[in-house]
Amino acid sequence: MLLTTDDLAFDQRHIWHPYTSMTQPLPCYPVTAASGVELQLADGRKLIDGMSSWWAAIHGYNHPVLNQAVSQQLAQMSHVMFGGITHPAAVTLARQLIAITPQALDCLFLADSGSVAVEVALKMALQYWQARGEPRQRMLTVRHGYHGDTFGAMSVCDPAGTMHSLYQGYLPAQLFAPAPQCRFDQVWDEHEIAPLTQLIEKHDKQIAAVIIEPIVQGAGGMRIYHPTYLKRLRELCDRHQLLLIADEIATGFGRTGKLFACQHAEVVPDILCLGKALTGGYMTLSATLTTRRVAETISDGAAGCFMHGPTFMANPLACAVASASLNLLANNQWQQQVATIEMQLRQQLQPLADLPNVADVRILGAIGVVEMKQAVDVAALQAQFVADGVWIRPFGRLIYLMPPYNINSLQLSRLTTAITKVVHQICTASSTAG
Numbered sequence: 001m002l003l004t005t006d007d008l009a010f011d012q013r014h015i016w017h018p019y020t021s022m023t024q025p026l027p028c029y030p031v032t033a034a035s036g037v038e039l040q041l042a043d044g045r046k047l048i049d050g051m052s053s054w055w056a057a058i059h060g061y062n063h064p065v066l067n068q069a070v071s072q073q074l075a076q077m078s079h080v081m082f083g084g085i086t087h088p089a090a091v092t093l094a095r096q097l098i099a100i101t102p103q104a105l106d107c108l109f110l111a112d113s114g115s116v117a118v119e120v121a122l123k124m125a126l127q128y129w130q131a132r133g134e135p136r137q138r139m140l141t142v143r144h145g146y147h148g149d150t151f152g153a154m155s156v157c158d159p160a161g162t163m164h165s166l167y168q169g170y171l172p173a174q175l176f177a178p179a180p181q182c183r184f185d186q187v188w189d190e191h192e193i194a195p196l197t198q199l200i201e202k203h204d205k206q207i208a209a210v211i212i213e214p215i216v217q218g219a220g221g222m223r224i225y226h227p228t229y230l231k232r233l234r235e236l237c238d239r240h241q242l243l244l245i246a247d248e249i250a251t252g253f254g255r256t257g258k259l260f261a262c263q264h265a266e267v268v269p270d271i272l273c274l275g276k277a278l279t280g281g282y283m284t285l286s287a288t289l290t291t292r293r294v295a296e297t298i299s300d301g302a303a304g305c306f307m308h309g310p311t312f313m314a315n316p317l318a319c320a321v322a323s324a325s326l327n328l329l330a331n332n333q334w335q336q337q338v339a340t341i342e343m344q345l346r347q348q349l350q351p352l353a354d355l356p357n358v359a360d361v362r363i364l365g366a367i368g369v370v371e372m373k374q375a376v377d378v379a380a381l382q383a384q385f386v387a388d389g390v391w392i393r394p395f396g397r398l399i400y401l402m403p404p405y406n407i408n409s410l411q412l413s414r415l416t417t418a419i420t421k422v423v424h425q426i427c428t429a430s431s432t433a434g
């Protein structure tokens, strides 16, 4: 299938893209195929993918095993309602997810996107306290978080910027602790936890749950923090009997070097949200897991059930491809792949930290982040990346990589070289500008 210039004009005029304007849309690149770690443009050019389609395509594109899982399921049935019906794809996937997540997480809800998984988690926490006869209305989180674009999820996203001010009066007011400051590889500073401790001590009887992205805060700034922060947070939640929700929608399935980022701190949450890479990037699907205690408390409450049930709950196609993706992960190649990517990112991106316009470089697992001192020109940088044969989409001050795990070292070098080149150009431009 081709995309004509007429198609592109139609797209600009009628179709919204993520966070874009209808009157001043940013340019879009027509992609007509994707295979391995390459996206193919309509004109035949191939771009090495540095984004994994937003954390999702961990095995690359057009993977034979994943393709086969979809075709096989398609021949059986693509969808069937989950109310009053179950199917092999859902049961198989649920078994796998319960087996690879911490033992305490025993019951799961399969929804259709990451944001909905977060809504489900928040509703579980609210219903849990309702059922215990001590209703609680507030969530606590840290600044710089990102948990999705639906209302409940937005209410726990970083309150700075437009997200909160735009919908003021409609969004529930949540409690925000400062974002963790201590870096992943720094020496832990015990003072770091004081503001969070005070906030919890002051409001503990109102707080239904604490929600956090473990170790890596993604879309809220690509920040990587110390595992002890998470450990202390778990201890605080235990001491005050608060539920801990780990949003591993971005970090799950090996991205940070552990299968789940909570493992860096050996912490087990009460509720765990998964999404993005769950289906290897093939389809939209999410899972919210919780403990039997939480599940049973909710079920024994006045409502008598958990109040959520999306139309496409446990979509068989999505479940089947998720199962196949988990099977690919189970052969454990990802560990070596992610470790190799991490080493190469350290060698090739870390030196940029010494350049004048670079604020910081941070790397964990298959994530490499170059933070500039000023916001970058996204459209201009993207055009240059495309000209260099790579797909990298910066945002704000961040130029970052999270490639598919099966990228080879030559391909990864193409990505880091392209970043090195634009960062040097930014430095040169600003020094000549005086």
Ligand SMILES: *Cc1c(COP(=O)(O)O)cnc(C)c1O
Pocket: 113, 114, 115, 116, 118, 146, 147, 148, 149, 213, 218, 219, 247, 248, 249, 250, 251, 275, 276
């Ligand atoms: C992307 C993301 C979400 C939202 O997932 P969608 O599938 O885009 O709704 C929630 N939490 C985190 C940590 C994410 O990275």
